[in-house]
Amino acid sequence: MAKILVVEDNALNIKLFCDLLAAHGHEPEGVLDSRDALEAARNFKPDLVITDIQLPHVTGLELMEMIRKDDELKDVPIMAVTAYSGVGDDERIRAAGAQAYVAKPISVVRFAETVEDLLAGRNQLAQAPTPQGA
Template structure:
């Protein structure tokens, strides 16, 4: 079971993401206020962070930059979710420090596939 921090200001999206993650056996912690997301990440110590890019207060890009500056979080994979995937946005998101991004509206299959690809593989017993 992976610990996954989900930073999203839209209540429907956060419910969808957390329900999907829980259905796949993960411990999903929702954060709806980007101003507390970094503190939550520091205390929760997630295996993966999923963040919206268009957030009030602290943008997803600024949040990714802040996460990358924290030594205990610097190696945690980040998946960005955005409704505005225009020309060059993907490259800009990845250059900021995310390992992947998914456009909204999300494809459930693609979302689950990206999450699985980003989580550390555990050896089979």
């Protein structure tokens, strides 16, 4: 069982992600306000952080950079989730500190596989594409 922090400004997405993670035997904790995410991560001590990129106040990219600069959290793998997957996103996301990202709308199977890969140390940045027609 891994402790996974989910940072997402949409309560329905937090519920979806946390329910999915719990169904796979993990201990998820959701954070709705990105301004609270760094402190929540320090207190929760996650094995993985999943963050949306498009967040109000503190963006997902800014949050990833803060995590990478934090002595306690700098080695925690990060998975980014974004509805806006475009040219140059993988470079920006990698530069900010993520090991993987998944495009919304998420594929439940791809989401779960990416989580397991990161937890197992297979953390190369790779977009998990949405299947055709999804």
